[in-house]
Amino acid sequence: MIFRAVRDGRPYPEHNFTLKQWAEIPPRPLRLAELITTKRELALDKLLAEDSTFYGDLFPHVVQWNGGLYLEDGLHRALRAALQQRNQIHARVLVLGEQGE
Numbered sequence: 001m002i003f004r005a006v007r008d009g010r011p012y013p014e015h016n017f018t019l020k021q022w023a024e025i026p027p028r029p030l031r032l033a034e035l036i037t038t039k040r041e042l043a044l045d046k047l048l049a050e051d052s053t054f055y056g057d058l059f060p061h062v063v064q065w066n067g068g069l070y071l072e073d074g075l076h077r078a079l080r081a082a083l084q085q086r087n088q089i090h091a092r093v094l095v096l097g098e099q100g101e
Contacts, residue, residue, distance in 0.1 A: 002032055002082045003071070008040040010072065012065035012096055019057065025092040027059040032078055032087055035062065035071045042075055060091040069093070 060074020071078060074091060081089045 002079070003035050003037050004033055004069075005036045006040055007036055007038055007070075010038045010063070010070065011068075012063055012070060015063065015094060015096060017094060022057060022061055022092055022094070025094060027090040027092050029088050030062065030069060030091050030093070032082055032089065034069050035078065036068050037071045037075055037078075039075050042079065057092070060089060062091045062093045063096055064093055065096045 057073070060077050061072045062074075063070045063072050071091075074089070078089050
């Protein structure tokens, strides 16, 4: 198994972080096996594109919530890393308060 789990949608509350705010979070290494995806499907053309991050952040976006690490943006980059036999990626991690806080 590449990821800890595959979900369809985000279980955590809306955070309304902008790309500028995401860019202020320093990336850190994460194991792919710790991540829970928030998308069940991906576009093969994006996976195979050499310039897939040309207009976006170089680092995937992960939301830490209720003990889980949810891959919000960057599924294609994470899967590409797995196909290259890497078990880690560098990602920006937004820590949200726990449910009920």
